Amino acid sequence: MxxxxxxxxxxxxxxxxxxxxAAPASPxxxxxxxxxxxxxxxxxxxxxxxxxxxxxxxxxxxAVRxxxxxxxxxxxxxxxxxxxxxxxxxGATIVKEGRSPADENGLFASxxxxxxxxxxxxxxxxxxxxxxxxxxxxxxxxxxxxxxTALSGSAEHYTVTLLCGEAxxxxxxxxxxxxxxxxAGG
Numbered sequence: 001m002x003x004x005x006x007x008x009x010x011x012x013x014x015x016x017x018x019x020x021x022a023a024p025a026s027p028x029x030x031x032x033x034x035x036x037x038x039x040x041x042x043x044x045x046x047x048x049x050x051x052x053x054x055x056x057x058x059x060x061x062x063a064v065r066x067x068x069x070x071x072x073x074x075x076x077x078x079x080x081x082x083x084x085x086x087x088x089x090x091g092a093t094i095v096k097e098g099r100s101p102a103d104e105n106g107l108f109a110s111x112x113x114x115x116x117x118x119x120x121x122x123x124x125x126x127x128x129x130x131x132x133x134x135x136x137x138x139x140x141x142x143x144x145x146x147x148x149t150a151l152s153g154s155a156e157h158y159t160v161t162l163l164c165g166e167a168x169x170x171x172x173x174x175x176x177x178x179x180x181x182x183x184a185g186g
Contacts, residue, residue, distance in 0.1 A: 080110060081158065083133045084177060089125075091117030095172070111176035120171045122149055125164035129173070133160060157183045 086094050092114040100109045116125060126142065126149050133151070134140055137160050140153040148165025163174040 107179040109178035113174045115170040122164045129162050157181050
């Protein structure tokens with residue numbers, strides 16, 4: 001059974017706000033050594049690519065040419081909505097940000113979780129999001145969920161999910177959008 005695409009940002013937010021399964025504190029030893037090996041291989045490939053760019057040659061005398069791996073994901077020409085930026089809250093610390101892989105239509109979701117500046121209240125977080133995001137998404141629905149407040153709505157080409165609430169003793173904001181259709185030129 002798969003999760004509907006609209007529920008995905010909510011599940012991500014739930015896990016970040018402590019409602020979902022906890023992630024392991026550190027990678028298992030086998031994962032850590034595999035990651036270390038991957039980092040060393042990437043560094044070696046980078047060094048080889050640098051040598052090739054400088055006209056370097058391998059031991060046989062032929063120039064080494066490495067091609068960049070195919071990059072899968074959203075179309076780089078599609079711009080985030082104007083309000084979707086890591087500086088949306090002054091003095092905030094970014095906890096996590098990411099994008100989902102693009103689907104067969106080139107549509108994807110993006111999200112940012114941030115701890116807000118000390119002294120920021122949930123009400124101030126909600127008001128700031130209403131002012132900032134509300135310019136592009138005027139009909140934001142606001143739902144008090146007890147320990148957090150959720151804002152959601154739709155614009156012409158995307159839906160938004162926004163959360164304000166306390167996580168790990170700090171006021172935290174989660175901002176996310178999912179493309180529902182490609183904008184003109186995208």
